[in-house]
């Protein structure tokens with residue numbers, strides 16, 4: 676399994692992501708600078724978190740106009756697996772690869788804490804190592820994580836089962852209180868219609884070792900990458 680991690684000016688989670696890929700697959704990912712025009716041959720492309728271009732204009736908006744994005748759009752059409760986390764999710768919505776937008780958190784504050792997520796489906800390439808309705812812990816760190824989509828888009832995402840993660844309480848209930856940032860329908864992560872691209876605000880790469888305080892994020896990478904024997 677070959678993995679490429681895209682890096683933009685202001686990206687800051689690329690090494691966390693590389694460590695997660697290395698820990699679970701045993702091989703080093705390729706790091707690809709945004710000014711390149713070609714993503715090397717890869718089975719998985721990751722857009723990590725951070726503050727590309729200082730979040731100026733809108734989070735991810737300037738990164739979405741980077742030279743590398745033309746090839747990212749091609750690879751998305753070809754069905755290459757793509758994972759966007761946090762700023763990576765914001766870039767995926769700004770390129771139009773995923774629908775909707777990440778708005779300022781409803782409480783207008785940066786949120787840096789551990790959230791609880793309910794895994795909505797098990798039968799996807801991103802979640803096969805989890806159980807359906809499993810409640811997982813996952814760190815979040817963002818100010819623009821408030822997922823918005825219009826009614827029609829939201830209904831389409833729900834009808835097609837494209838919501839993979841929702842903010843929930845300890846019992847797995849989808850409540851208003853558990854909705855840390857005001858996202859519509861408590862959405863924390865969605866995929867494309869074909870099931871090859873996932874965007875999510877929480878950071879599974881930051882909960883994969885005992886030293887992180889838990890292993891709940893590993894399942895996402897184990898689902899996507901071959902397990903180390």
Ligand SMILES: NC(=O)CC[C@H](N)C(=O)O
Nearest residue numbers: 724725761762817818819
């Ligand atoms: N950790 C991150 O990727 C931060 C995402 C984004 N720039 C925000 O704060 O909303």
